[in-house]
Amino acid sequence: MQAGLAIGEFAELTHLSVRTLRRYHESGLLEPATVDPSSGYRYYASSQIPTAQVIHRLRELDVPLVEVAEIIATESPEVRAELIAAHLQRLEAQLDRTHAAVISLRQLLRPDAEKLRVQLRSLPERVVAGIRGEVDHGDVLTWYDDAIVELDESLDGVAPVGPLGGCYANELFSAGHGDVLLYRPVAEPPVRGRVSRVTLPSVELATTLHRGPHDNIDVTYGRLGMWVVDQALAVDGPIHETYLVGPRDDPDPLAWRTEIGWPIFRLSSQP
Amino acid sequence: MQAGLAIGEFAELTHLSVRTLRRYHESGLLEPATVDPSSGYRYYASSQIPTAQVIHRLRELDVPLVEVAEIIATESPEVRAELIAAHLQRLEAQLDRTHAAVISLRQLLRPDAEKLRVQLRSLPERVVAGIRGEVDHGDVLTWYDDAIVELDESLDGVAPVGPLGGCYANELFSAGHGDVLLYRPVAEPPVRGRVSRVTLPSVELATTLHRGPHDNIDVTYGRLGMWVVDQALAVDGPIHETYLVGPRDDPDPLAWRTEIGWPIFRLSSQP
């Protein structure tokens, strides 16, 4: 009889497992053309092969099933392309993270070449031109790229009094979301767009220098953290970064210099 | 008191979540320096920060926890480097798969430009020089690369009577493991090393031409499968591939031509 393809045959044609096909049926992702009501046997039509292949490919890209369902339910090729492009972007982002992880892993596993030099520094209250934001941890880089452009534009022609700096709230790391400030010290902070006049309070900072790209900056953070703990100090307030040499000063990432500053205070019970 | 870092502080310093740290303790991956026996509170030493960071990085690379445990338990830097290199290789392999998936996805979602041309072909019994193997689905490419070198060497100077071909058992796709044959038709098949004289039985083939690289060859497979099902035919025997234009004929993948042949027979109940 012309019942269609049994699940096993269909599985072989599409390189999906029988089990997986059953799950896809159950979840409504790929319904068999017919189901024998008495036996419960699933039968697929040959026209379902391309659909199954698309599903297979999308799953290979780790597209979650819900999204796969969305994609194959979408008629319009444009919307479909959009959905897929969105996922490809996520893939790329992951690739970047992989890259960064590899780099700092190498750094971490290298026998500690240099000793960490930490400087205690008292910063007075300062008035700067800055852009504030409240962002998710994952969006920091995007936010930063945007903000720096705007800051640069509004400071066009104004002589800076010091290097570019940033302030990152602790919640950014603990809760994955928090306040961020990108600033540049200038004599007369303008107020334009998101740029405003910000007064940085005076702080006690434990600072150290990070050399090279930011891929592995948290290695330095970790080392500074160790130092702070060992000195029986506590962290108190947002983390400071000062971009002494950045991408716009030198295209070679190895030349970059970033000063990391942790606001600290002596624990009461310590001498 | 000098108890060390509470789990929350440690979590913030290492960018691991409190929950995750507890799990790592439970699984023995990262034991706190001390555990208060009465309260059960975990306290970490600052010297554990680097270890935690390594773990974090490895997890970012999706290294399974068991392997992470192995790596950080390994003293010798060389062995450690090996373990990590092994994983990086896996990452690369996955990248290749991602690449292939993207390509054939594009192909699959493109409105079907060309119609599939299928030719029925009766092949007589043939005697060829071939290398047999029994491989896992994932190892086919490696096996192929090896086999073709050996085949080429043993046929050095012998004039081929036809293009390179391959035979792939159905179990390779269904069970993920099966017989494979790579062959070249020659007048006088030599017997040397793994190369032997193979008699290919006569077959009825439904053949079609796949153009371009093999990344998306299963799109063509799927279409051929559709055709075969629609013609109420059944597949019977190993799949044939004939490499009319391959990497050694033309470096440009777009120029490659592969003929796919499915052994078929008419279903009895059909006219």
Add this chain to the structure above:
DNA sequence: ATCAAGCCTCCCGCTGCGGGAGAGTCAAGT
């Protein structure tokens, strides 16, 4: 002494896949 914040354990959820048990069904050969 009080109180919020932090910590504890235990249990369940999630995503996708696979294995296995036990029973029913299909199709080919006798």
Add this chain to the structure above:
DNA sequence: ACTTGACTCTCCCGCAGCGGGAGGCTTGAT
């Protein structure tokens, strides 16, 4: 018509790792 073996059905469990939430105890600052 019957047997037989290959398929298929459903249902339950396991896996990796992470997260959420409940209910209760500790900590440490005021």
